[in-house]
Amino acid sequence: MNIENLRAFHKVAEKGNFTQVARELFLTQPAVSMQIQNLEQSLGVVLFKRTCRNVRLTSEGHVLYKYTQQIFGVLDELKNAFQELGELQSGELTIGATAIMGAYWLPFFINSFHHRYPRIKIRMVICNSHKLAGKLQSGELEIGFGGSSSGHPNLVQHFLHREPLILVAGKNLAPIGSHKVLQAEDIVGETIIMREQGARMTEKVTKWLKKHAPRANPPTVVTVDNMEVTKQMVINGVGITALPRHAAIRELESGILVPLPVKDFSMHTNYFLVTLPGVAFSRTTKAFLATLFEHGVPISEEMLQ
Numbered sequence: 449m450n451i452e453n454l455r456a457f458h459k460v461a462e463k464g465n466f467t468q469v470a471r472e473l474f475l476t477q478p479a480v481s482m483q484i485q486n487l488e489q490s491l492g493v494v495l496f497k498r499t500c501r502n503v504r505l506t507s508e509g510h511v512l513y514k515y516t517q518q519i520f521g522v523l524d525e526l527k528n529a530f531q532e533l534g535e536l537q538s539g540e541l542t543i544g545a546t547a548i549m550g551a552y553w554l555p556f557f558i559n560s561f562h563h564r565y566p567r568i569k570i571r572m573v574i575c576n577s578h579k580l581a582g583k584l585q586s587g588e589l590e591i592g593f594g595g596s597s598s599g600h601p602n603l604v605q606h607f608l609h610r611e612p613l614i615l616v617a618g619k620n621l622a623p624i625g626s627h628k629v630l631q632a633e634d635i636v637g638e639t640i641i642m643r644e645q646g647a648r649m650t651e652k653v654t655k656w657l658k659k660h661a662p663r664a665n666p667p668t669v670v671t672v673d674n675m676e677v678t679k680q681m682v683i684n685g686v687g688i689t690a691l692p693r694h695a696a697i698r699e700l701e702s703g704i705l706v707p708l709p710v711k712d713f714s715m716h717t718n719y720f721l722v723t724l725p726g727v728a729f730s731r732t733t734k735a736f737l738a739t740l741f742e743h744g745v746p747i748s749e750e751m752l753q
Contacts, residue, residue: 449490456483457495457509458516464503540569541732544583544592547643547675549719550574552695553609554593561739568732576643584724590733592722606721608745611692613649613715615708616700618685630710632660636667639687641678643671652715653690660712679705692717721747 459469460480470477488495495509505513541561545554550572558570573589580592581600597603615635636657642650657667670687672678675695682689683704699705721737729737734752741747 450483450486453483453487453490454516454519456480457487457512458520460484460496460503461505461509461513461516466503536565536731536735537567539730539732540571541736542571542573542589543736544573544575544580544589544594546577546580546594547574548692548695549593551675552692553719557736557740557743557745560743561736564739565732565735568735580722584722587724590723590727590729591737594720594722595717596720597722602725604723604725606723606746606748606751607718608721609719610716611694611719613652613690613713613717614693614696615688615690615710615713616682616696616705617688617708618683619703619706620685621688621706628709630708632657632710632712633664635688635708635710636661636664639668639670641670641672641681641687641689643673643675643678649690649692649717652717656713656715690715723751 456469456473456475459472460466463469463472466477466480470480473480484495491508491512493508494506495512497504497506543550543554543558554572558572562568562570573583575583577595577597578599580589580594581597581603583589584592584603585600593608597605617638621638640653642653657664668687670681672681675691678689678691679696679699681687683699688708693700696705700707729751737747738752741749741752
């Protein structure tokens with residue numbers, strides 16, 4: 449069944465005038481009449497009662513008109529939906545991120561994006577770098593923000609930011625009072641609060657301790673899978689922890705967390721935008737990447753095409 453024939457029928461049913469419909473469709477009146485005749489022949493019914501004054505639907509025509517109302521109503525909705533998507537008046541942005549990136553680095557950019565596109569729904573998936581890589585590989589995510597994914601060579605890492613790691617303690621913890629430069633052996637004597645297995649910082653600190661205090665007994669470790677909980681435990685004197693400087697700026701400024709001067713503790717963590725190679729980003733993802741680019745984040749223009 450020809451959609452153009454149905455469109456001509458639908459217009460004539462609404463207007464009741466072949467000449468007016470012909471003008472709207474940029475056709476001649478005989479061409480519109482032919483489309484209606486073709487439709488009548490394909491259905492084996494008469495759709496209009498024609499008089500010298502007007503055109504009226506037959507009972508069969510009324511049945512068909514109910515269907516064409518639905519058909520062209522859905523087509524209009526479809527057109528409007530994709531127009532809104534194109535103008536970013538609707539849609540969804542899904543971002544994968546590690547806890548550090550999600551809590552301390554991304555919010556500024558998400559806020560900027562949200563103010564520009566307030567009707568876009570935003571969903572953030574928080575997990576460690578290893579799980580983030582898995583979600584990207586499975587197609588669950590288009591983009592992820594986190595640490596190195598060197599164990600996943602089929603993913604592409606776009607460097608974003610380098611942040612120093614610092615060891616911190618609550619202001620009342622004993623080693624702080626002396627203000628002396630601590631040794632690795634001093635650290636293993638304290639309870640160390642670490643992230644879950646697989647977190648990049650946990651791996652870095654564990655390797656550092658093995659290298660700089662190889663003969664010391666293993667430290668007492670408390671494992672926590674939430675950065676805010678980790679900081680609160682340190683603030684309350686449970687132990688010490690290592691974290692990126694930007695994750696503790698407010699607490700350091702207020703004095704409730706204190707940086708520990710530790711010999712040879714000089715580490716940093718790199719943050720990346722992680723993607724699958726050759727992925728075609730959605731409009732919403734491209735718009736978010738453009739927001740990062742506008743704020744000086746090193747996003748390649750090629751990713752925005």
